[in-house]
Amino acid sequence: EFGSALLLQPIDAVTQCKLGNSLKDQGNLGEAIECYRQATALTPDSAAIHSNIVYILQFLPDKNEREIREEQTLWNRRHAAPLQPLRQAHGNDRDPTRRIKLGYVSSDFRDHSVSFFLTPLLEAHDRQQVEAYCYSGIRKADAVTERLRKCVSVWREVPTYSDDELAAQIRADGIDILVDLTMHSANHRLLTFARKPAPVQVSWLAYPGTTGLETIDYRLTDAFMEPSGCGNDLSGGRPLRLPDSWCCYEPLGEFPEPGDLPALRAGHVTYGSLNNFCKINEAVQECWVRVLQATPDSRLLIYCQEGDGRRDLLAFFTARGVGAERVEFVAHCPREEHMRLYRRIDICLDPFPCNGMTTTCHALWMGSPVVTLPGSTPVSRAALSLLSTVGLLGCVARSQDDYIGIAMDFATDLPRLAEFRATARQRLRASPLMDAPRFARAIEGAYRAMWREWCGHTALPL
Numbered sequence: 176e177f178g179s180a181l182l183l184q185p186i187d188a189v190t191q192c193k194l195g196n197s198l199k200d201q202g203n204l205g206e207a208i209e210c211y212r213q214a215t216a217l218t219p220d221s222a223a224i225h226s227n228i229v230y231i232l233q234f235l236p237d238k239n240e241r242e243i244r245e246e247q248t249l250w251n252r253r254h255a256a257p258l259q260p261l262r263q264a265h266g267n268d269r270d271p272t273r274r275i276k277l278g279y280v281s282s283d284f285r286d287h288s289v290s291f292f293l294t295p296l297l298e299a300h301d302r303q304q305v306e307a308y309c310y311s312g313i314r315k316a317d318a319v320t321e322r323l324r325k326c327v328s329v330w331r332e333v334p335t336y337s338d339d340e341l342a343a344q345i346r347a348d349g350i351d352i353l354v355d356l357t358m359h360s361a362n363h364r365l366l367t368f369a370r371k372p373a374p375v376q377v378s379w380l381a382y383p384g385t386t387g388l389e390t391i392d393y394r395l396t397d398a399f400m401e402p403s404g405c406g407n408d409l410s411g412g413r414p415l416r417l418p419d420s421w422c423c424y425e426p427l428g429e430f431p432e433p434g435d436l437p438a439l440r441a442g443h444v445t446y447g448s449l450n451n452f453c454k455i456n457e458a459v460q461e462c463w464v465r466v467l468q469a470t471p472d473s474r475l476l477i478y479c480q481e482g483d484g485r486r487d488l489l490a491f492f493t494a495r496g497v498g499a500e501r502v503e504f505v506a507h508c509p510r511e512e513h514m515r516l517y518r519r520i521d522i523c524l525d526p527f528p529c530n531g532m533t534t535t536c537h538a539l540w541m542g543s544p545v546v547t548l549p550g551s552t553p554v555s556r557a558a559l560s561l562l563s564t565v566g567l568l569g570c571v572a573r574s575q576d577d578y579i580g581i582a583m584d585f586a587t588d589l590p591r592l593a594e595f596r597a598t599a600r601q602r603l604r605a606s607p608l609m610d611a612p613r614f615a616r617a618i619e620g621a622y623r624a625m626w627r628e629w630c631g632h633t634a635l636p637l
Contacts, residue, residue, distance in 0.1 A: 247387020
């Protein structure tokens with residue numbers, strides 16, 4: 176459809192972007208980026224179109240941190256740096272001990288993956304220490320929106336605000352620390368942050384890593400994703416490592432019970448991945464082929480919408496001796512039905528270099544171990560962070576061979592898998608990953624340290 180439209184309108188940037196989005200969803204990231212580059216060439220002033228490239232580069236296994244940083248720097252130079260004349264001095268009261276005014280900015284204050292991590296924090300914030308404002312870009316509220324709204328002192332609906340208007344509102348509210356929860360993902364407000372409406376600006380939660388935006392002062396991370404000494408030279412905020420994990424998880428809504436081990440009912444082990452299919456690159460596919468080859472009776476359940484992505488993956492697998500009958504695809508479905516899919520999965524396989532985040536937490540909550548292979552970038556170490564926080568380092572591989580070995584060891588030890596399933600929720604509840612008050616105190620401590628530094632007191636170490 177989009178290809179035909181391009182033949183009729185070869186210089187239509189919007190159509191180029193739509194084609195890029197379609198290619199991305201089918202896992203054709205190289206072609207998707209080419210579409211985004213053509214659209215950016217046609218509309219070089221569009222920060223949103225350019226952000227597609229910055230975001231997707233993190234999914235590609237052949238892109239290192241330097242290449243990602245170069246694209247971020249280009250984005251900053253082209254879209255943010257020209258706004259420097261709009262930045263003004265801040266008159267906030269420099270009392271390092273007073274209550275801090277926090278502003279959270281997002282277009283995803285709704286039933287969205289962000290809510291599983293933001294809700295427990297907002298509900299656990301110490302209102303004696305912080306006064307939280309939310310600047311919401313959503314156009315249609317839902318039950319999660321209403322729950323979040325009750326957590327904060329001030330809720331502002333800003334979907335129709337221009338970046339100038341939003342920056343002016345944030346200044347008028349006297350926000351001390353402004354937190355970006357969207358980064359380069361869809362409907363971001365980075366050009367508001369480029370105007371520096373708050374004295375301290377932070378990025379967090381959209382995905383591990385950095386924006387490259389020069390007006391972001393800090394990014395929240397942890398020592399698993401970014402060990403001490405790593406990432407200090409990246410633009411887009413100094414890394415401030417939280418003591419346990421960079422996030423706290425709560426399984427919102429109705430989740431089914433994990434149930435018995437699926438392999439006991441099915442008579443074979445089922446591997447699974449319910450991650451966004453654009454994370455499933457050829458290197459991941461090759462690794463998963465080897466996993467299935469190592470466990471001949473096993474199956475693979477994978478999330479992928481109907482279309483070329485399914486056809487191409489099946490062709491890849493069958494060309495390597497893995498029959499089509501061993502691979503089952505599932506498409507988008509309502510949340511409750513989606514969660515029930517985990518009751519059919521014994522072992523989850525994490526993609527790389529862009530790991531699962533919400534899907535990893537859901538899998539563990541539903542009783543499935545998650546096998547992961549960390550890389551060198553923060554997005555490739557997200558599952559390492561989560562698994563380390565809940566004491567599951569045995570799921571973390573050192574190489575692709577090790578990844579396959581860990582998966583095979585689980586698959587050939589059904590009593591171990593059954594015990595994992597039976598005790599997973601207890602393990603998570605007892606870990607820092609689900610200790611919301613503990614996480615809230617940690618992040619409030621980070622905010623306080625940032626604030627003290629801006630007030631001219633103790634400097635933060637790198």
